[in-house]
Amino acid sequence: MVSRIIPVAPFDLVIFGATGDLAQRKILPALFRRFCAGQIPDGTRITGCARSELSDAQFRALLNTALSEAQDEPRPDDRDLVAFLQIISYVPLDAVGETGWAALCDYLAGSSGERVRVFYFSVGPGLFGPLAERLHSYDLTTEATRIVVEKPFGHDLASARDLNRTLASHFDESQIYRIDHYLGKETVQNLMAVRFGNMLFEPLWNSQYVDHIQITVAETVGVAGREDYYERSGAMRDMMQNHLMQLLCLIAMEPPAKFDPDAVRDEKLKVIRALDPVEPYHIVRGQYACPPGQVGDDLTYRETVKNQRSSTESYIAFKAHISNWRWAGTPFYLRTGKRLKARSSVINVLFKDAPHSIFGEEAGRHANHLKIRLQPNEGITLSVTIKEPGPGGMRLMDVPLDMSFAEALGSNGGDRADAYERLIMDVVRGNQTLFMRGDEVEAAWGWTDPIIAGWQARGDVPKPYESGSTGPGDADLLMRRDQREWRGINP
Numbered sequence: 001m002v003s004r005i006i007p008v009a010p011f012d013l014v015i016f017g018a019t020g021d022l023a024q025r026k027i028l029p030a031l032f033r034r035f036c037a038g039q040i041p042d043g044t045r046i047t048g049c050a051r052s053e054l055s056d057a058q059f060r061a062l063l064n065t066a067l068s069e070a071q072d073e074p075r076p077d078d079r080d081l082v083a084f085l086q087i088i089s090y091v092p093l094d095a096v097g098e099t100g101w102a103a104l105c106d107y108l109a110g111s112s113g114e115r116v117r118v119f120y121f122s123v124g125p126g127l128f129g130p131l132a133e134r135l136h137s138y139d140l141t142t143e144a145t146r147i148v149v150e151k152p153f154g155h156d157l158a159s160a161r162d163l164n165r166t167l168a169s170h171f172d173e174s175q176i177y178r179i180d181h182y183l184g185k186e187t188v189q190n191l192m193a194v195r196f197g198n199m200l201f202e203p204l205w206n207s208q209y210v211d212h213i214q215i216t217v218a219e220t221v222g223v224a225g226r227e228d229y230y231e232r233s234g235a236m237r238d239m240m241q242n243h244l245m246q247l248l249c250l251i252a253m254e255p256p257a258k259f260d261p262d263a264v265r266d267e268k269l270k271v272i273r274a275l276d277p278v279e280p281y282h283i284v285r286g287q288y289a290c291p292p293g294q295v296g297d298d299l300t301y302r303e304t305v306k307n308q309r310s311s312t313e314s315y316i317a318f319k320a321h322i323s324n325w326r327w328a329g330t331p332f333y334l335r336t337g338k339r340l341k342a343r344s345s346v347i348n349v350l351f352k353d354a355p356h357s358i359f360g361e362e363a364g365r366h367a368n369h370l371k372i373r374l375q376p377n378e379g380i381t382l383s384v385t386i387k388e389p390g391p392g393g394m395r396l397m398d399v400p401l402d403m404s405f406a407e408a409l410g411s412n413g414g415d416r417a418d419a420y421e422r423l424i425m426d427v428v429r430g431n432q433t434l435f436m437r438g439d440e441v442e443a444a445w446g447w448t449d450p451i452i453a454g455w456q457a458r459g460d461v462p463k464p465y466e467s468g469s470t471g472p473g474d475a476d477l478l479m480r481r482d483q484r485e486w487r488g489i490n491p
């Protein structure tokens, strides 16, 4: 498979929070890989900004270490590394004070107004406002300026609105790129290709043929290292309100008229707005609490966050309904959790039984099942019913039609850019399709807030589950009440 790498024009990228974990582990390594792939041309400048007093050489040394550690592949080629470090510089800067801003102005002076200038806010949301204000007061924004902001985009609807208002007072919506890194994952985009590029699925993609849909994002990692943030967020705010909500939108939305940012985002927004409120008895919250099974370190959630009374959920599952013509009557079951049995993100579309079995009940009843594996082992499996081989009469069985993307596309699967590589290049190209629009984020919080308020009002305490398991038993009950069951969590 020949990958197509289309270089972008030279650009300026300024990363605020450049010494932080996200910049060092994700953003800068992603830029390095695009540089090695030949997509970032000569003349591009990447500038790190943070409070630490570092020289260019010291920042490059820091980055050198991060890049060597971040690469999954063999150590990067030294020539690439040297060339990449040459386009990197560093300006010590205070986001809430005036230190460093004049130096940043000097650094960026002289570049034409048409040259793309990206400011990446790899900082907490509390700094979005001060940064936006200073970018304006120091006259650093141009027509071709874009800003990138990370999640969490707010903590609830009110704070998300405030952030949107703050950013909107300095930037046009077309300049704001809100990252949800799930949207940059290869297979997540493949959801759209599978649905809207094939005649096979879309005619069946509705409540007449689909019995129910399961979305699972299971992780083996715990919350160590991010205790404070996670205690305030929990699985609902950390994963459900954004990543799983985006997956739900892509799986449930109507076909947009074209693959263009607003057309896609309009359709996603309609899904969120059509979501019914979730009944409390359709929600299960869990917390890894029992002595650990086979996974990871040996602390329970409460020990990790050093709060023996914590009622923050590290797991959540629920049943949702989308009240629209296409999906009325088809439930969506969503679940996500930490310290589970395996790292596995999968969407299962379970089709209804054939309306009448011409083979009689003794042949067995089987329904088609489409499994979309997002990570790891990206691919798609469609189960098809056939006759059980042998002379034992007409008995039915399921066989999988399995397409592993790695196998189908070769070992490197074409140009397998990771989510951050793809998203950052999209910012530079000015394509907002894979970024969340302000109204989408607000709608997602608007749906999430009452659920959280409900369990706060009831003093809900999450159910314990064992590390290395599939989550709390109540999540299985949620399914069993509907005569259904979760598909397994397998690596």
Ligand code: BG6
Residues within 6 Å of the ligand: 151, 219, 221, 238, 239
């Ligand atoms: C982040 C969450 O947004 O996504 C983390 O804050 C989570 O808690 C991570 O672990 C999962 O991302 P991925 O790409 O590893 O599935």
